[in-house]
Amino acid sequence: MTSPALDEFAPDTGAAGRGPVVGPGSPDSRGSLDLLDVxxxxxxxxxxxxxxxxxxxSPVHHDPVTGLWLVSRHREVRRVLLDPHxxxxxxxxxxxTPLPVAVLRVLARVGFTLPPALANNGTASHFGLRRVVTRFFNAQRVAEAVPVIERIADELLDEVRSQVDSAGGCDLFISFAQLLPCRVLMELLGIRGVDPATLIRWSDASLELFWGRPALDRQLELAELVVAFHQWLTTTVRSGAAPSDSFIGALARHRLPDGGVLDVETAVAACFFVFIAGQSTTGQLIATVLRRASAESGMWLRVADETGLAEAWVEEVLRREPPVTSWRRVTAQATELGGVPLPAGTQLLLMLMGSGSxxxxxxxxxxxxxxxxxxxxxxAFGAGRHRCPGASLARTEAAVALRAAARILPDVQLAAEAGDRPMLRLLSFRAPLKVAVAQP
Ligand code: HEM
Incomplete structure (x- = not known):
């Protein structure tokens, strides 16, 4: 393995691979954070x-658009993550984006609710519920999953190879990056009775409804998809038919700190979060990893053979351009952060991406x-009590994906595109929505 010197790679030229934006909307043009719109x-x-x-x-900065306080330095972000009290x-x-009554009505039709389960759970039930998740994604399980990930990656890439050979190019996001983590998660958690495309559609809709800025019409459309997802989860959990070695089976066996069984709403909330977090974010990471590797001179060819380079590249992408760009917390009592006094109930947006730079x-x-x-x-995976329990799986999947793509498609390059490249633009999630490659 060779270890490139720190200056071996060129400075990055803008997140989307374009030159840095210096125009009417950039902070360099007017020097004012008043123009910031996340x-x-x-x-x-x-x-x-x-x-x-x-x-x-302004390392602890009030954003009047969202009402959130943006925390951007590594030291304050880490301090917040490590103090869950x-x-x-x-x-x-x-x-x-607040949900208007018409949207709440759609959700209420199926009794949609997200009681504290995992990421939003600061209560005593968190520890045990989190352990149900970590049992599925510990180091041993992830090591055992590598052949599964490689098999699915090869299957998908064989299809991509045929498309490239017949049509001259292909979108690696749709045909590969998005599908791989979904199919892997379904195998590892024993998710049955739904096809990957539907799970991806439900998952994307949930992210957009809760983390996006959709207009009312779009909110209503998204709410219908979220309701279908919730209803399917509720029926599956209630049926008791999930295999005992599946994630839903493990939740059914789980006992709360008081010895009680888990209520259906909380089990559904845990599945809702894990079925989304376990695949959408990893698909986003793979898209960024592939795009950046194919844009970096020489990287695509090296990464296929050089031991450890794919893993190292994934890690550096997680630092510089993570898919989960920010995460929220709220102050339990009045405090001070980075010299700024904050009353109890202050909503914070931890800029995970900013802290990596x-x-x-x-x-x-x-x-x-x-x-x-x-x-x-x-x-990029948070820290402390709520640190992402899927980190090891996500890292492994992204490295396998990159290596396999570089091995099976050594002759492709990022396709030249007219206009802006489409990006996922949610409060906490950001990634390319297209990674078009073509044979030169
Ligand atoms: C690149 C992919 C991923 C990224 C960047 C990511 C990032 C994160 C972040 C930032 C958090 C919040 C951490 C905190 O509050 O301190 C989190 C929580 C969580 N993630 Fe991930 N994640 C990824 C993949 C996964 C996967 C594959 C799973 C699989 C199950 C997963 C499951 C979870 C769960 C269950 C939580 C809540 C943990 C808790 O509250 O105890 N994530 N993730």
Missing amino acids: FGDPFVHDPYPWLDRLRSK LFLPDNAQVAV DPEVFPDPERMCPHRPNVRHHL
Whole structure:
């Protein structure tokens, strides 16, 4: 294995692979964070100048658009994540765009509710419920899953290969990045009775409804999909027919701290979160990993053979351009953060992506250096009590995906595209929605 020197890779030229945006909407043009819109084009296409400005000028910054306080330096983000008593996870899944009555009515039709289960659970039941999840994704389970991941990756890429050979190109996001984690999750958790395309559609709709800024018409459409997802989960949990070695089977056997069984609503809420978190985020990571590797000179060819390079590349992408760009917490009582007094009930948005480019922790943060010594100090998976229990699976899937794609498609390159590249633009999720490759 060769270890490239820190300066072996060129500085990155904007998140979407374009030059940094310097225009009417960029902070460099007017020097003002007043123009910041976390859903807007300038931030979505090139968030780095904004994140740099936030960290250096206003590391705990009130955003009047969302009402959230943006926390962008590594040290404060880490402090918040590691103190679950003072900074509660209760707001983790609250809809960022308030749901109007018409939408609430659609959700109420099936009794939609998300009681505290995992990411939004600061109560005593969290520890045990989290253990149900970690049993499915511990190091041994992930090691055993590698042949499964490789088999599914090869199957999907054989199909991609045929498309490239017949049509000259293919979108790796739709045909590969999005499907691989969904099919892997379904095998590992024993999810039956739904096809991957439907699970992906339900999952994407849930992310957009709760983390997006959709207009009313779109909210109503999304709510119908979320309701279908919730209804399917409720029926499956209630039926008691899930195999005992499946995730739903494990939840049925789970006992709460008081010895009681889990109520259906909480079991459904746990599935709702895990079935989304376990595949959408990893699909987003794989899309970014593939796009960045194919845009980096020489990387695509090296990564297929060089031991450890795919893993190192994935880690550096997690630091610089993670799919979960931010996560929420709320203060339990009045406190101070980065010198800013905050009353009880203050809603915080931890800028995980900004913390990965903090020069106090990562020198030359704009450079992609897969072998930087402290690369794992990033906070892309959170930290502390709620740290992502799927981190090891996500890392492994992304590395397998990259290596397999580079091996099976050595002759493709990122296709030239006209106009902007479509990006997923949600409060906490950001990734390319298309990774078009073509034979030169
Ligand atoms: C690249 C992929 C992924 C990223 C970037 C990611 C990121 C995160 C983040 C930032 C959190 C919140 C951490 C905190 O509050 O401190 C989280 C929580 C969680 N993630 Fe992931 N995740 C990924 C993949 C997965 C996978 C594959 C699973 C599989 C089951 C998963 C399951 C969960 C669960 C259950 C929680 C809540 C944990 C708790 O509250 O105890 N995630 N993830």
